[in-house]
Amino acid sequence: MKNNLRVERARVRMTQQELADKTADKTGVTRQTIVAIEQGKFNPSTVLALKMARVFNVTIEALFELEETD
Amino acid sequence: MKKYHLLDHKWQKIGFAIFVFGIALFLIFLLNSVFTFQPTQIEGLVENYKLRLFNSMLVPSALLSFFLAIAFALMALSQEKQEDERIVETRHQVLPRIVILYIIVLAIRFIALSFVQRLAASLSYAYVTHITGMFTGVTAFIGYYVLFFKLSLWKQNRELNDEE
Numbered sequence: 001m002k003n004n005l006r007v008e009r010a011r012v013r014m015t016q017q018e019l020a021d022k023t024a025d026k027t028g029v030t031r032q033t034i035v036a037i038e039q040g041k042f043n044p045s046t047v048l049a050l051k052m053a054r055v056f057n058v059t060i061e062a063l064f065e066l067e068e069t070d
Numbered sequence: 071m072k073k074y075h076l077l078d079h080k081w082q083k084i085g086f087a088i089f090v091f092g093i094a095l096f097l098i099f100l101l102n103s104v105f106t107f108q109p110t111q112i113e114g115l116v117e118n119y120k121l122r123l124f125n126s127m128l129v130p131s132a133l134l135s136f137f138l139a140i141a142f143a144l145m146a147l148s149q150e151k152q153e154d155e156r157i158v159e160t161r162h163q164v165l166p167r168i169v170i171l172y173i174i175v176l177a178i179r180f181i182a183l184s185f186v187q188r189l190a191a192s193l194s195y196a197y198v199t200h201i202t203g204m205f206t207g208v209t210a211f212i213g214y215y216v217l218f219f220k221l222s223l224w225k226q227n228r229e230l231n232d233e234e
Binding site (some may be wrong): 036 | 100154155156157159213226227231
């Protein structure tokens, strides 16, 4: 699964830690998890993907897209 | 708020403290030979030494197993400092690997013990059948899980130290 997380983050000038803090509620998401998602090493759950889309104020499709191999 | 059905992170610290205590206790017992039984039926310096060493291991290793069982269980069942879904996935990935590792360790242990028993039998070693491993059964399994999980997480986090 491809994602435009890094691009969106750059657009709003947000660090990985800030995204982790804003995405998470009390349970928290680590900065390493944000890195893993950006690098395509970890696919987030639907809830987490939706939360990230909400942070950037974009649709989930604008943030994540399927690849041929998926 | 997402629930992970795991103990709070503080229990991991308590588990680690118990682990350190268990190891320290084991070393104290081992160095002082607290539970050494004096052999009567075997004469000779070498055999005497072997028997003392062997018997001195029995009770301390049982105590160590007790502390390790509690320590590993607490560490395995408690959350990381900041538990999230990537860490939960890592937990799931580690489990099948541990099953394979555990089977391999059991096989090696079986072969090694067979060899030791055969060797000891040829030396008329009286208490050879009482040989027990320091780590047994479930304790070892949970211990491997904790070790592998921590190593996997450490390796992952090292690889994921990207720029801000």
